[in-house]
Amino acid sequence: MRPAGPKRVVIVGPHPPAPSAAARLCARLAAEHARSGAEVLTVDRLPSAADRAVPLRGLAGAVAVARLARGADHLELVLEPCLVQRDGARSLEHRAVAVAWGVALRVPRSARIHVLDLVDLRQLELDLDGPAPAGLEIVAHVAVVDPTSPAPPAGDRPGGEAKDPGTTWEAFGAHVAVRASADRLAGLSLRLPLPTPPPTSRNQQVVDHLRSRYGRPGHFAVQVVLSTKRLGRTVLEARGRRPGGS
Amino acid sequence: MAEASIAFVTPRYGDRVIGGSEAVMREAAHGLATRGFDVEVLTTCAWSHYTWANDLPAGTTRDGEVRVRRFPIEHPSSLDAWAKIDVRLNDGERLTAEEELRWASGRLRVPALYHHLLTSSHDAVVFSPYLAWTTVACAPVVADRAIVMPCFHDERAARLGIFRGLLGGGAAAWFLSEPERDLAASIGPVGPRPCVTGAGVHVPSRHDAERFRARYAITRPFALYAGRRELLKGWDRLADTYLAARAHLDLDLDLVTFGANELREDLRHAPGIIDLGAIPDQDVPDAFAAAAVYVQPSRNESFSRTVMESWLAGTPVLADGGGAVVAWHVRRSQAGLLYGDDHELARALQLFGSRPEVARRLAAPGRSYVLENYSWDVVLDRMAASLLDVCLARAS
Numbered sequence A: 001m002r003p004a005g006p007k008r009v010v011i012v013g014p015h016p017p018a019p020s021a022a023a024r025l026c027a028r029l030a031a032e033h034a035r036s037g038a039e040v041l042t043v044d045r046l047p048s049a050a051d052r053a054v055p056l057r058g059l060a061g062a063v064a065v066a067r068l069a070r071g072a073d074h075l076e077l078v079l080e081p082c083l084v085q086r087d088g089a090r091s092l093e094h095r096a097v098a099v100a101w102g103v104a105l106r107v108p109r110s111a112r113i114h115v116l117d118l119v120d121l122r123q124l125e126l127d128l129d130g131p132a133p134a135g136l137e138i139v140a141h142v143a144v145v146d147p148t149s150p151a152p153p154a155g156d157r158p159g160g161e162a163k164d165p166g167t168t169w170e171a172f173g174a175h176v177a178v179r180a181s182a183d184r185l186a187g188l189s190l191r192l193p194l195p196t197p198p199p200t201s202r203n204q205q206v207v208d209h210l211r212s213r214y215g216r217p218g219h220f221a222v223q224v225v226l227s228t229k230r231l232g233r234t235v236l237e238a239r240g241r242r243p244g245g246s
Numbered sequence B: 001m002a003e004a005s006i007a008f009v010t011p012r013y014g015d016r017v018i019g020g021s022e023a024v025m026r027e028a029a030h031g032l033a034t035r036g037f038d039v040e041v042l043t044t045c046a047w048s049h050y051t052w053a054n055d056l057p058a059g060t061t062r063d064g065e066v067r068v069r070r071f072p073i074e075h076p077s078s079l080d081a082w083a084k085i086d087v088r089l090n091d092g093e094r095l096t097a098e099e100e101l102r103w104a105s106g107r108l109r110v111p112a113l114y115h116h117l118l119t120s121s122h123d124a125v126v127f128s129p130y131l132a133w134t135t136v137a138c139a140p141v142v143a144d145r146a147i148v149m150p151c152f153h154d155e156r157a158a159r160l161g162i163f164r165g166l167l168g169g170g171a172a173a174w175f176l177s178e179p180e181r182d183l184a185a186s187i188g189p190v191g192p193r194p195c196v197t198g199a200g201v202h203v204p205s206r207h208d209a210e211r212f213r214a215r216y217a218i219t220r221p222f223a224l225y226a227g228r229r230e231l232l233k234g235w236d237r238l239a240d241t242y243l244a245a246r247a248h249l250d251l252d253l254d255l256v257t258f259g260a261n262e263l264r265e266d267l268r269h270a271p272g273i274i275d276l277g278a279i280p281d282q283d284v285p286d287a288f289a290a291a292a293v294y295v296q297p298s299r300n301e302s303f304s305r306t307v308m309e310s311w312l313a314g315t316p317v318l319a320d321g322g323g324a325v326v327a328w329h330v331r332r333s334q335a336g337l338l339y340g341d342d343h344e345l346a347r348a349l350q351l352f353g354s355r356p357e358v359a360r361r362l363a364a365p366g367r368s369y370v371l372e373n374y375s376w377d378v379v380l381d382r383m384a385a386s387l388l389d390v391c392l393a394r395a396s
Helices: A021-035 A056-071 A091-106 A182-185 A202-213 B020-034 B082-089 B095-106 B109-120 B141-147 B178-187 B211-214 B237-247 B281-290 B303-314 B323-332 B341-355 B354-363 B366-374 B376-395
Strands: A008-012 A039-045 A074-079 A110-115 A123-127 A137-142 A221-227 A233-239 B006-007 B038-044 B059-063 B068-070 B122-126 B146-148 B170-177 B195-196 B224-226 B254-258 B271-273 B293-296 B317-320 B336-339
Touching: A008 A021, A008 A056, A021 A039, A021 A074, A021 B141, A039 A056, A039 B109, A039 B336, A056 A074, A074 A091, A123 B059, A182 B109, A202 B237, A233 B224, B006 B020, B020 B038, B020 B068, B038 B109, B059 B317, B082 B095, B109 B141, B122 B141, B122 B376, B141 B146, B141 B376, B170 B376, B178 B195, B178 B323, B195 B376, B211 B281, B224 B237, B224 B281, B224 B303, B237 B254, B237 B271, B271 B341, B281 B303, B293 B303, B293 B341, B303 B317, B303 B323, B303 B341, B303 B366, B317 B323, B317 B341, B323 B336, B323 B366, B336 B341, B336 B354, B341 B354, B366 B376
Parallel strands: A008 A039, A008 A074, A074 A110, A110 A137, B006 B038, B006 B122, B038 B068, B122 B146, B146 B170, B170 B195, B224 B254, B224 B293, B254 B271, B293 B317, B317 B336
Antiparallel strands: A123 A233, A137 A221, B059 B068
């Protein structure tokens, strides 16, 4: 039996004053949970507005999150690529990290992983070591370049901010969900060649919806919610082309 | 708008607090409260910006019509890491994004204030100054209601990436002058409702130069400097130039100063320099009235309240022309002189010492300039209009 009291939520990720979209998302999530009456614990790998600053990279990070999430009802993990990227680690180490994160995500009653910059992340790999918990969601936030927006000064871009000239994040919070059933997840590839519209019919629907909503061609954001109910091993991959790149 | 609820978020608050931004925030909070706004101040338990110690109790108190809520500061176990980055920043080295974040949160943090804002329901939240952790870390939480009064100076820190999006993401921005607004636009995007509010100054009911002279036994004509006696404010350069001018020119003028910080050791007994330390508030207008000229050597001003106090007292201003804001005031008011280098400063001091009638004539337009632009009634009108704009935009 869970003791009576406010819902306990742990939010892990970059927080203000980081000027990134990830930090704004963490602040928004914290505000939403706090307003709903939850008891919120915020965690960052750097000193910030978060309650706790703990190392979050690699195996130690996964273990730290598992500890912090013990007894929590819900975990929001706003993933930074550096937490799970290989960074030259041997495959055994990388496997250990993937397993540790999988375990950490099982600790709370429910968890959501937010992935912001798929172009940077390239691949997210979590080894859940068995069926995924029913309460696990992966939310991919994809910002698409607006070729008409002004680029920041060359060589003078804010730390942690979108790295591509012309990338805008105003429509970041657009709530358009593409839901895939669990057994189709592995077959769903999320391909968003930038800045042209994604080729799949499903993504095209999203693009059309956002275009009609914001009325600004080439400027949209997509939030994709992937349920992983019966999936044992989750691989979410995004292939993007940087603006001006080949 | 009588029911509109406004919060002012400032790193320090109280009548003991020294600081331009903090003073404006306190006066604005009280002024808007008297106009019917429901005003709350959210601040820390510190009053010293040197120690940032939690000297005041956490919790809620009242300061007249203003509700004051204080939150404890959390300090790191060591300042070594922060200090190393701070030195590099001041040396002009480029910081990485991670270093900027470690610098911004490396000296102090106020997570309890951040948590409080997560559930705040204020119609608008005013943050100042930009350098404060309470601004850069907390404004994003209430971005759709945030009004940032940055008090920008053209300094290295203002160009850091962490501050670049500060104004662009908020509901409005308040600037103390047009040059500050222009500087902000050169730093990063400015939000949807930029407003040059200025800062208000209180108009003293009287100025009594003779009372000041008698009280402090000052008989000779003098130039005045008031404020923080420190390198960044240009004090050291002023004192050194004064001593050089006194040694080489026929300078019939003392240099009287009062304000925060001890004087440099070699200046404490220097000829002609009279340090009054901290003086009572009621003596300040009299000091400005008694001075032959007020010198503003600081280039790091976003408004310069002392310049306004000088003009209200009928005293001309001699200012470093390299400071965009004060130079803007001097050019607009035509009530002072600007100097470009130490030689011009010395010659101008000589002029004010030898030709008091020129000084008085020069000062003449200053008082009306202040009354027309920076009396609190005028400034509060601008702030209230901006607040109304933000509240209406949210409601719609």
